Amino acid sequence: xxxxxxxxxxxxxxxxxxxxxxxxxxxxxxxxxxxxxxxxxxxxxxxxxxxxxxxxxxxxxxxxxxxxxxxxxxxxxxxxxxxxxxxxxxxxxxxxxxxxxxxxxxxxxxxxxxxxxxxxxxxxxxxxxxxxxxxxxxxxxxxxxxxxxxxxxxxxxxxxxxxxxxxxxxxxxxxxxxxxxxxxxxxxxxxxxxxxxxxxxxxxxxxxxxxxxxxxxxxxxxxxxxxxxxxxxxxxxxxxxxxxxxxxxxxxxxxxxxxxxxxxxxxxxxxxxxxxxxxxxxxxxxxxxxxxxxxxxxxxxxxxxxxxxxxxxxxxxxxxxxxxxxxxxxxxxxxxxxxxxxxxxxxxxxxxxxxxxxxxxxxxxxxxxxxxxxxxxxxxxxxxxxxxxxxxxxxxxxxxxxxxxxxxxxxx
Amino acid sequence: xxxxxxxxxxxxxxxxxxxxxxxxxxxxxxxxxxxxxxxxxxxxxxxxxxxxxxxxxxxxxxxxxxxxxxxxxxxxxxxxxxxxxxxxxxxxxxxxxxxxxxxxxxx
Numbered sequence: 001x002x003x004x005x006x007x008x009x010x011x012x013x014x015x016x017x018x019x020x021x022x023x024x025x026x027x028x029x030x031x032x033x034x035x036x037x038x039x040x041x042x043x044x045x046x047x048x049x050x051x052x053x054x055x056x057x058x059x060x061x062x063x064x065x066x067x068x069x070x071x072x073x074x075x076x077x078x079x080x081x082x083x084x085x086x087x088x089x090x091x092x093x094x095x096x097x098x099x100x101x102x103x104x105x106x107x108x109x110x111x112x113x114x115x116x117x118x119x120x121x122x123x124x125x126x127x128x129x130x131x132x133x134x135x136x137x138x139x140x141x142x143x144x145x146x147x148x149x150x151x152x153x154x155x156x157x158x159x160x161x162x163x164x165x166x167x168x169x170x171x172x173x174x175x176x177x178x179x180x181x182x183x184x185x186x187x188x189x190x191x192x193x194x195x196x197x198x199x200x201x202x203x204x205x206x207x208x209x210x211x212x213x214x215x216x217x218x219x220x221x222x223x224x225x226x227x228x229x230x231x232x233x234x235x236x237x238x239x240x241x242x243x244x245x246x247x248x249x250x251x252x253x254x255x256x257x258x259x260x261x262x263x264x265x266x267x268x269x270x271x272x273x274x275x276x277x278x279x280x281x282x283x284x285x286x287x288x289x290x291x292x293x294x295x296x297x298x299x300x301x302x303x304x305x306x307x308x309x310x311x312x313x314x315x316x317x318x319x320x321x322x323x324x325x326x327x328x329x330x331x332x333x334x335x336x337x338x339x340x341x342x343x344x345x346x347x348x349x350x351x352x353x354x355x356x357x358x359x360x361x362x363x364x365x366x367x368x369x370x371x372x373x374x375x376x377x378x379x380x381x382x383x384x385x386x387x388x389x390x391x392x393x394x395x396x397x398x399x400x401x402x403x404x405x406x407x408x409x410x411x412x
Numbered sequence: 413x414x415x416x417x418x419x420x421x422x423x424x425x426x427x428x429x430x431x432x433x434x435x436x437x438x439x440x441x442x443x444x445x446x447x448x449x450x451x452x453x454x455x456x457x458x459x460x461x462x463x464x465x466x467x468x469x470x471x472x473x474x475x476x477x478x479x480x481x482x483x484x485x486x487x488x489x490x491x492x493x494x495x496x497x498x499x500x501x502x503x504x505x506x507x508x509x510x511x512x513x514x515x516x517x518x519x
Contacts, residue, residue: 043453060438067444300451304519324457333457374456374479378486 004029006310007092007100009082009248010108011035013043013296014277016063017303018106023072025311031074032100034092037131038079040066045296047135048159049326053166054139061132082109085252087270104310107249107260107268107275108303111242111294116151120213125220126236129156138237145169145235149223151210152240153180155325158193160237161202162327171202172231174223176240178206183241184323186338186357189369192350193327200328244279244292257281259292264316266306274309276302285318286366286384287337297322320384322377329353329372335380336367345396348373356380358395365390375403382406414508418445418463421516430503436512437461437498447514454499459486460518461498466511470494473501473510489515 006022008015011033019033035041042061050056069076077094084093085105092100113128115121127138138160142148148164150157153175165171173180179190180197198204209226213236222232244259254268255261259281266282267274277299281292301319308315323334330353338344341359348355356376357369365388368380379402383390386409394400406412413429416436420426430439440448440461449460456479465473473496476484480500484491498512 045453045455059442062442065442065444071444296452296457322457324452324455326455374482378482381486 004103005032005101006030006104006106007032007034007102008106008108009034009092010110010245010277010279011037011041011076011078012108012110012277012299013041013063014110014299014303015106015108016041017300018108018276018307019074019303020064020072021304021307022310023074025307025313027307027311029103031072032102033069033074033076034080034082034094034100035076035078036081037133039132040064040076040078042132043296044130047132048129048156049163051135052129052139052142052160053163058132082248085248085273087252087273090272103272105273106306107273107279108277108299109245109248109260109275109279111244111278113238114241114243116210116213116238116240118210118212120215120220121238123213123215123220124218125215125234126213126238128238129160130242141235142167142169147222147232147234148172149174149231149233149236151223151236151238152176153194153204153206154183154239154241155181155323157237157239158197158327159325160239161197162200164235165197165200165202166328169235171197172233173197173202173204174208174210174225174231175204175206176209180204180206181325184334184339185332185369186341186344186359188344188346188350188357189332189371192371193330193332196328196330242278242294244281246279249273249275249279261290264318265309265314266302266317267309274306276306282317284321284337286321288340288361291337293321295321295323320381322381331372331374333370333374333377334367335370335377336365336384338367338369341366343392345392347376347395347398358390358392360392363391364388365395379403379406382412383409386411414503414505414510416503416507417509417511418447419511419513420447421514430507432503432505434503435499436463436501436503436507436510439503440498445514447518448498449518450499451519456480456483456497456499459483459488459497462487462489462515462518463496463498463501463512464492464515465494465496465501466513467494469510472506474504476500487515488517488519 250256260275338359
């Protein structure tokens with residue numbers, strides 16, 4: 001019998017991890033890792049942080065050197081997008097015409113930037129930030145930029161805004177909701193970061209949309225906002241979220257709903273095909289609804305999880321989600337999923353730039369957002385790995401020892 | 413360039429010239445040394461670049477931040493007094509000759 005083949009579509013953090021973990025687990029079949037970008041698998045988080053700021057180089061981004069793939073016998077195909085899945089024949093087609101057959105197919109196709117559908121979005125100087133190529137353009141343009149407009153105040157937009165301010169550019173942040181990062185953080189943390197960006201010198205317009213991007217001679221010159229203002233700009237970054245890359249799966253008849261729909265084993269309706277990372281919509285004990293998470297933790301842990309399943313140790317995927325964002329001198333760390341909480345309490349004082357918000361739903365701790373407070377974040381990850389048994393009163397009392405509390409809990 | 417010796421759990425040793433300003437973690441990744449995972453890429457969000465520093469040399473290493481101390485709670489192998497996150501060991505002339513021992517597992 002020929003050796004089994006695992007084909008992995010997408011060579012980002014999730015795809016890379018599944019390949020590496022298959023080998024770590026002793027898988028001795030063929031592993032093919034297929035990426036659509038023309039470079040080695042790399043880390044994305046620094047693209048909006050140290051890499052953009054010029055504090056790290058491209059050599060610091062590679063997840064592993066090129067020799068790793070040869071040594072681990074991982075067939076790396078890059079710069080060649082997958083174009084079609086033939087489920088009946090277990091064949092995968094690439095843009096170059098190359099074809100692979102698989103025994104197990106891992107979809108780690110990631111996501112792409114959501115475009116802003118307004119006139120002028122095609123002008124030179126209107127940029128996005130997702131890939132290394134995007135970051136290289138942005139890094140170059142940022143050196144010359146004087147007037148920067150950031151459309152969308154999520155993690156990426158705010159991280160970029162902080163770097164742009166530090167580079168000396170004048171920065172406008174335009175956000176259509178009233179809560180920057182509001183999809184993922186509580187109101188106090190959203191407010192705290194908004195005020196921090198204002199203190200760093202950015203102008204922040206909330207509840208404001210962009211109706212048109214203005215320019216002359218093909219080059220961006222400004223934006224027009226929903227309240228009728230015209231803001232000058234020589235660089236506009238559009239960061240209004242992402243669209244999961246689920247078309248390949250959808251075209252193959254797999255269920256798609258805000259990502260590729262998978263079960264608790266990260267498997268699609270086809271037992272030979274699973275989906276992981278930014279593109280996967282999965283059930284989780286950490287939220288009352290299915291989620292699709294965009295994070296390093298999710299990519300890495302899901303990559304490991306499918307490798308475990310393929311090598312004979314299937315376990316439902318139940319890892320505690322965590323996230324981080326670096327903005328200026330502020331490090332935001334989130335454990336759990338705080339969306340939908342009904343109660344939140346503060347531990348520490350925002351005025352000291354060192355605090356956490358503990359979020360509860362129906363009396364149970366569901367997530368913790370920490371600012372410059374890693375010790376709380378660490379304990380939160382432990383607490384959330386089971387029933388935290390923590391009350392809002394205990395969380396808010398700085399004299400209450402959370403580490404001792406965690407140690408008393410089974411398995412933590 | 414400072415020389416850093418990585419000792420695997422089976423006793424095998426690998427020696428690298430680590431450029432000044434580069435971390436012991438990054439040098440291991442770039443040079444394909446197994447046993448350093450560095451899941452978060454040096455952001456101090458995980459503890460998968462855990463090493464044990466040769467005890468005699470602890471004084472030469474930079475002090476531990478509170479964040480590093482907190483994150484060391486997540487090491488997959490036993491945390492010892494000489495445990496460090498190698499992403500925080502940035503090469504300086506003082507680190508020349510550093511010996512670090514790789515743990516049995518990082519995850």
